Amino acid sequence: MPWDEGLVNSLVYDAPDPSEGRVLSYVAALREALDLALGADPAVFVLGQGVDDPGSMFGTTKGLYEKYGRDRVFDTPLSEESMMGVSAGAAMNGMRPVYMHNRPDFILLAMNQLVTHAAKFHFMDNGQTTVPMVVWAAIGRGWGSGAQHSQAIQGVLLGVPGLKIVMPSTPFDAKGLMLAAIADNNPVLIFEHRWLMKKDGVVPEGLYTVPIGKGIYRRRGRDLTIVGASHAIELGLTAANKLAAEGIDAEVIDLRTIKPLDIEIIAESVKRTGRLLVVDTGWAMGGVCAEIGCLAAEHWLEHLKAPVRRIGLPDIPTPAGFTLEQFYYPDVERISTTIRDLVRTRSTIPVS
Amino acid sequence: MIQYRYEGEGVEGFLRRGPAYPREFHLRLFREMFRIRLIEEEIERRYHEDQMKTPIHLVIGQEATSVGCCASLTHDDLLYSSHRTHGNYLAKGGDLRAMLCEMFCRANGCVGSRGGSMHLIDKRVGMAGTSAIVAGAIPIAIGAALAAKMKQEPRAVVVFCGEAATEEGAMSESLNFAVLKQLPVVFFCENNFYSVQSPLWTRQPPRALWKWAEGYRLPSVQVDGMNVLAVYEATRQAVERAKSGGGPTFIEAVCYRFRAHGGAGDDTRTGYREQAERDAWDALDPVALHLEYLVSGGLLSHTDRDAMREDIVAEVMDAFEFAMNSPNPVQADLYRHVYAE
Numbered sequence A: 001m002p003w004d005e006g007l008v009n010s011l012v013y014d015a016p017d018p019s020e021g022r023v024l025s026y027v028a029a030l031r032e033a034l035d036l037a038l039g040a041d042p043a044v045f046v047l048g049q050g051v052d053d054p055g056s057m058f059g060t061t062k063g064l065y066e067k068y069g070r071d072r073v074f075d076t077p078l079s080e081e082s083m084m085g086v087s088a089g090a091a092m093n094g095m096r097p098v099y100m101h102n103r104p105d106f107i108l109l110a111m112n113q114l115v116t117h118a119a120k121f122h123f124m125d126n127g128q129t130t131v132p133m134v135v136w137a138a139i140g141r142g143w144g145s146g147a148q149h150s151q152a153i154q155g156v157l158l159g160v161p162g163l164k165i166v167m168p169s170t171p172f173d174a175k176g177l178m179l180a181a182i183a184d185n186n187p188v189l190i191f192e193h194r195w196l197m198k199k200d201g202v203v204p205e206g207l208y209t210v211p212i213g214k215g216i217y218r219r220r221g222r223d224l225t226i227v228g229a230s231h232a233i234e235l236g237l238t239a240a241n242k243l244a245a246e247g248i249d250a251e252v253i254d255l256r257t258i259k260p261l262d263i264e265i266i267a268e269s270v271k272r273t274g275r276l277l278v279v280d281t282g283w284a285m286g287g288v289c290a291e292i293g294c295l296a297a298e299h300w301l302e303h304l305k306a307p308v309r310r311i312g313l314p315d316i317p318t319p320a321g322f323t324l325e326q327f328y329y330p331d332v333e334r335i336s337t338t339i340r341d342l343v344r345t346r347s348t349i350p351v352s
Numbered sequence B: 001m002i003q004y005r006y007e008g009e010g011v012e013g014f015l016r017r018g019p020a021y022p023r024e025f026h027l028r029l030f031r032e033m034f035r036i037r038l039i040e041e042e043i044e045r046r047y048h049e050d051q052m053k054t055p056i057h058l059v060i061g062q063e064a065t066s067v068g069c070c071a072s073l074t075h076d077d078l079l080y081s082s083h084r085t086h087g088n089y090l091a092k093g094g095d096l097r098a099m100l101c102e103m104f105c106r107a108n109g110c111v112g113s114r115g116g117s118m119h120l121i122d123k124r125v126g127m128a129g130t131s132a133i134v135a136g137a138i139p140i141a142i143g144a145a146l147a148a149k150m151k152q153e154p155r156a157v158v159v160f161c162g163e164a165a166t167e168e169g170a171m172s173e174s175l176n177f178a179v180l181k182q183l184p185v186v187f188f189c190e191n192n193f194y195s196v197q198s199p200l201w202t203r204q205p206p207r208a209l210w211k212w213a214e215g216y217r218l219p220s221v222q223v224d225g226m227n228v229l230a231v232y233e234a235t236r237q238a239v240e241r242a243k244s245g246g247g248p249t250f251i252e253a254v255c256y257r258f259r260a261h262g263g264a265g266d267d268t269r270t271g272y273r274e275q276a277e278r279d280a281w282d283a284l285d286p287v288a289l290h291l292e293y294l295v296s297g298g299l300l301s302h303t304d305r306d307a308m309r310e311d312i313v314a315e316v317m318d319a320f321e322f323a324m325n326s327p328n329p330v331q332a333d334l335y336r337h338v339y340a341e
Helices: A005-010 A026-040 A064-068 A080-091 A104-118 A171-183 A230-246 A263-273 A288-299 A322-328 A332-344 B010-017 B023-047 B063-070 B086-091 B096-103 B137-150 B163-167 B169-180 B209-214 B228-243 B275-282 B286-296 B302-324
Strands: A023-025 A044-048 A096-101 A134-139 A164-166 A188-193 A200-202 A216-219 A224-228 A250-254 A257-259 A276-283 A309-313 B078-081 B127-130 B157-162 B185-191 B220-224 B249-254
Touching: A023 A026, A023 A171, A026 A044, A026 A064, A026 A096, A026 A171, A026 A200, A044 A080, A080 A096, A080 A104, A080 B137, A080 B169, A096 A104, A104 A134, A104 B137, A134 A171, A164 A171, A171 A188, A171 A200, A188 A230, A216 A230, A216 A263, A224 A230, A224 A263, A224 A332, A230 A250, A230 A276, A230 A332, A250 A263, A263 A276, A263 A288, A276 A288, A276 A332, A288 A309, A309 A332, B010 B228, B010 B286, B023 B063, B023 B086, B023 B228, B023 B286, B023 B302, B063 B086, B063 B157, B063 B185, B063 B228, B063 B286, B078 B086, B078 B137, B086 B096, B086 B127, B096 B302, B127 B137, B137 B157, B137 B169, B137 B185, B157 B163, B157 B228, B163 B169, B163 B185, B163 B209, B169 B185, B185 B209, B185 B228, B209 B220, B209 B249, B220 B228, B228 B249, B286 B302
Parallel strands: A044 A096, A096 A134, A134 A188, A164 A188, A224 A250, A224 A276, A276 A309, B078 B127, B078 B157, B157 B185, B185 B249, B220 B249
Antiparallel strands: A023 A200, A164 A257, A216 A250
16 A cells, blocks of 8 residues: 555545446546556557556556556556656657656656657657657655655646646546547646545546646636646635635636646636636746746736735745645645635736 | 777778678668768868858768668668767668758758758658757667567667767666567667767776676677678678567677767867877778778779769759758748647
């Protein structure tokens, strides 16, 4: 059992309504996506450290090597850079690899192949090759994950042309976005969040995709727009639902994909509500929060009734100790406080 | 002081114990080396005009490695390479006009002016990819070999690298994985002793590179990279091994760069290598040595050689003319192929 399993098991989510369809856990939805993709296309293969071990990547690859063989579902040496390049090279030659890491921290070893090679080849060779590969990792949080096992690096990669970055928040999206990522002809990163893995949801059977690059309204509201993805928008949605009792009517946009970014959906909402809170599981500086905040300043300033707020991580490495972790991470309470503050603030910017 | 000496046996030494090749094969190899030499010299001659706005890495002195290696490959075999690509691209069958268009930053360059000198790619002839990061193309080539194996395609993948690639972790990782999976790949390591201006002794302890590679448990050989036939023979065996399921091979081809790491001209006078060493290797010029062998053996006359040169020069001049008169890209071209459909 992974060392943070107890923590993840203790998280409580609203139970889905079984009358709406088949209920699956987040992990089971991911496993089903991989199973369907492997079954549908012989070009798909799954690699990563431990994808065929008993832990089977949090259970997402459980039973797959028995079903599809070790040629198509295989463990790798601890050679992150080269295995990223191997994935890219295979993708450039007709395969569709899904390269799985149990933490994004390990992707940092492979930045040369990811950023300087996989993301660039289609452009560099003028479209002669495509690089249809998926790189998957689960962001850790809590239980002493610490500075080197909890990094949410999506902001670091946001500025790299040629990459797509997907961050699901529901079992439905986890399956649909995985299948969309495998079908996509570009390098697609999927950043899951460890804390979502025990979330249940209604998940249709069979093949379906969730479009990459399109956000979705999780809640409609008049007073402010909360935008983000993955576990951050889960917290945002919880806060929004709670604050409805106080008469605060928040709109919640789950981006699902942070690159390409669905700017239209944010613009549409912000122009109506005039208030924007950006939430992210990564560092606020230079990341998703910063980018969306800048877009607001660039394009929607005249619609803003208050300054943009952001809730990400402070510009500090993650501490491993329990008490320090509580100060470090945003929670529903912190988000709620910021929302209350935001709806009470009036902009000092003169509106013409 | 001569830091790095030639320890090869020369063309005739090799042939005394090696197989006999037909005259046509000799002439083909010589012509390809001669052609690359003349193309490179013309690029070098015109480089100061600043119309080729691209960093160049000339292969003058290293023609035998590309030509000898590619003589054992078909267009279905894939070649990946690093920044010194001119020889690889031409020997693999790449189009000269499209290469020069790339040098002159024209829209009809082989990669639409996205690559310049360092990224000459043409998948139609199996010139599959290059990297300006020294060991960067190696894992990619391993991935291509993995794909070939998974799809049961009877092709070999060759990856060219300089000896400095053995200092990057990606090469060690790739050797390990290629041996683990017994992939159809040939590591073709050109050891020219210098990385830019850093001699090998400042970068690695004294050892034979092919011996180092052998530690990964794959067949490893050292060949005379100044002798096109020795290179051909070693590569032929490695490619046969790859295609027959025998797994990867490491080839260390000992050679010498006659020019600076980048740009036109020789930079020996800056002091990182001695003129005496440069002169010693100059006497081992692979193009001149092979010509000498052909002439002394009566396989090629000087008149034939002159006719060959005239023929090549006409082709080269035509290609330069074509490139310089080719259209520049337009702004809309910049936005294409960032993402694939």
